[in-house]
Structures are given as C-alpha cells and as structure tokens.
Amino acid sequence: MISNDSSLISGAIAPSQVARKRKAKVRLHRLGHWFIRHKGRDVYLGTDFRSAQDRAVQLLGPEKVILQTRPPKHANPAAMRRWVAITMKRIDKETKPLKVLQGRTFEGAAGLLLNTLNGAEQRQGRKHVAKTLGAFLENFGKRSVHSLPPEELLKFRASLLEHYSPKTFNHHVATVRRLLRFVYELEWVERPYRVDVLRAVPLGPAPDKALSRDRIIEVISTVADANLNLARMLLLQFYGVMRTTEVPKVVYAEGVFESKYPFVFRLNRGKTDKQTGEATRIVLVPEALQLLEVIERQYPDGDRYGKACTRLQSKKNKTRKLNKAIGPWSPGPLRHSAATMLAEHGIDETTIRAAEHHVQDKITRVYRPPPFAKVRDAMAILPQAVPLSVVGL
Numbered sequence: 001m002i003s004n005d006s007s008l009i010s011g012a013i014a015p016s017q018v019a020r021k022r023k024a025k026v027r028l029h030r031l032g033h034w035f036i037r038h039k040g041r042d043v044y045l046g047t048d049f050r051s052a053q054d055r056a057v058q059l060l061g062p063e064k065v066i067l068q069t070r071p072p073k074h075a076n077p078a079a080m081r082r083w084v085a086i087t088m089k090r091i092d093k094e095t096k097p098l099k100v101l102q103g104r105t106f107e108g109a110a111g112l113l114l115n116t117l118n119g120a121e122q123r124q125g126r127k128h129v130a131k132t133l134g135a136f137l138e139n140f141g142k143r144s145v146h147s148l149p150p151e152e153l154l155k156f157r158a159s160l161l162e163h164y165s166p167k168t169f170n171h172h173v174a175t176v177r178r179l180l181r182f183v184y185e186l187e188w189v190e191r192p193y194r195v196d197v198l199r200a201v202p203l204g205p206a207p208d209k210a211l212s213r214d215r216i217i218e219v220i221s222t223v224a225d226a227n228l229n230l231a232r233m234l235l236l237q238f239y240g241v242m243r244t245t246e247v248p249k250v251v252y253a254e255g256v257f258e259s260k261y262p263f264v265f266r267l268n269r270g271k272t273d274k275q276t277g278e279a280t281r282i283v284l285v286p287e288a289l290q291l292l293e294v295i296e297r298q299y300p301d302g303d304r305y306g307k308a309c310t311r312l313q314s315k316k317n318k319t320r321k322l323n324k325a326i327g328p329w330s331p332g333p334l335r336h337s338a339a340t341m342l343a344e345h346g347i348d349e350t351t352i353r354a355a356e357h358h359v360q361d362k363i364t365r366v367y368r369p370p371p372f373a374k375v376r377d378a379m380a381i382l383p384q385a386v387p388l389s390v391v392g393l
Helices: 015-020 049-060 077-093 106-115 120-132 134-140 150-163 166-185 213-226 228-240 246-251 271-276 286-294 306-314 316-326 333-344 349-355 362-367 372-378 381-385
Strands: 027-030 033-038 041-046 255-257 264-267 281-283
Touching: 033 049, 041 049, 106 120, 106 134, 106 166, 120 134, 120 166, 134 150, 134 166, 150 166, 213 228, 213 333, 228 246, 228 286, 228 333, 228 381, 246 264, 281 372, 333 349, 333 381, 349 372
Parallel strands: none
Antiparallel strands: 027 033, 033 041, 255 264, 264 281
C-alpha cells in the first residue's frame, strides 16, 4: 500500500540500522506521482520531483536518500505507456489494489475553503460556494492543482456559457476564481492562475419590476379573499420597502427596535451585514406598525411568507381564481414598486437608499447616520397610495 502517513516513519533511524540498510531513491510510481520505499511500504511524496526529494530527506534523513539532479526520463514513450498499462492490470487483479493518494487536489482545496465558511453568519455563503463550485469540481475535482492550463479553463468557461444564464454563469466563474486565488494563497502553486481567463459576461439592463398602484391594490385585494393574513404581510412588505426574506424576520421579531428611533427595526442578520458589517434597518411607518399588531404568526419555522405564497398558488380551488383575476404573481416586485413610487414623488436618492437599506457609503456613515426620520416622513406616501382598507383595516 502507498501511504502518505508520516507516522510510518518514527523518528530517526539508529546508526547500526543505517549501516546495514541500503539507501533509497525517489521513484516514479505513475505519471506525475513520486514515492520512496521504506520498511516495505511505499510512502507517497507528491507530484513535484524536487519537492518529493526534499520531503524524503526530511522524513528519512539525508543518509537514507540517494539524491538525483534530475528526474529519470523514459526515452521511449510507447514503452512507458505499456509499463503503465501492465501496472494497472496488475493493480486490478490484486485483492488490495494499490492506491495513489492525491495530495493536493481541487477537491481538497474546496474542502478547506468551505471550512473557512463554517460560522453561523456564513452558512448562506457556504451553501452558495458549494453550489457554484459543483460544475468545476465535477470536471477537475480529482485533478492535481498543478495540472490546469489556461486552455482547459477556456473550455470550462465555454461549457458554462452553454448551460447557464448570464447571471448564473457569473456566479459560477466568480466562485471558481475565488477557489483558484485561494489555492495560490495556500502556496500550493508557485505562480497565480490566469483567473482573467474566467471573465464574466455583461448582464444588460435589469427589467422594470415595478407595479402600478392599481396593480398592487388588485393583487393584495385578491390575495386577501383567499388568505387575509398573507395579504397583510404583502402590504407590510410594501410599506417597509422590504426584501421577501426580511418580512418573516420582522414579523417573528428576529431583531430589536432602535432606542433612538422607535420606528426603526434592526435585524439580527442581513445581506448588508455580510457586505459592510452594518446591520440592516427597516423603517416602519405607523400603518406598518399597525399591521404588525394584527398579523397572526401562523406559519411555522421554515415555512414562512415566500413559501406561504407558493403554497397558496398550489391550491387548485384558489389558483384558478387568482390566475383568472390577477395572473401569475410574486411578492418580490413590491419592494421595487415602493422604491419607484418614492422616486416618482420627488424623494431624493439618499433618502430612498436609506429606505431600501442600500446605504453603502461607510465613510460618511461614521459621522453622518442615515436620515431615518426623513425616510419615515417620505414613506408616508406609500399608505396614501395603497390604504389599509385593502386588508380590512
């Protein structure tokens, strides 16, 4: 068996043993894999000849290793291929097949990268990295980190373009670039990869997701006929200019209200948290606070809001009515609609950014906090456009 376990070599070898035993030489086991024979076992040393010799000297001592100035070369490539074929046949027949351990593969590097994302605050990031590395590891996971020329990266990029939309494609190549940079930071390779080969593609202008005032009233009123509590959560999202994932966090009190601004709800975790270290804050108008008091917490953990919307559409007796009245719908565009409505009423960009919790200018935040009171006054436009009466309040 080939082993890379250094426990096989226990300390220094006694001088009497050195005198009786012959010196060993670093030898090629398969193409690109070097080992040395010790105590009847093959100790795996790696894929680089010079590094393999250095490790052999470190493990066995200089008196036990015959150093070579250059790796042995096979003058006849055909003979080398035959030798590999014969060796593989012998391995297949053995009851305990010989196993060459891969020391530094892309799978190993990906495992180390994911281990750095084990914290509770990084679970979503870990899940995203694991998902977007799937296609790359499927193609190159077993490969040594030394064997990835730019030509193969270009082929991989072309295959991604064939199977994924531009946005998903950019997520994949960004994660692969991150892995290749991580390999270089680990000093597993001597020079950085050509990550510029995995360049992203332009996404083009984003489609307009904003809904008109009449359309918002139509959607919420129709949903209220089927599920009044869910309709109130939809209206709460619109009033608070919230992302879909933030609605259940506000409803289930996953955060606290600010002491200085009693109408500002600070979430425990959020997207802004991970990007800037700044907690996400939701500004709530009086009508939104009134909605919070009457919304029932009827959805159990793991099956909230977004899933409730999907479940409502899956009910056959109500789906026909919804589709006939309002067509396919989603809670996502409500946030875009609220921000667009604020802009159309002449609200300045800084106020809208604070309402959307998109504030990224960290330097000015040090001495100039967002204008939360001004945001609340500006957001009074939203209840005037879509009144509480649409949900029976």
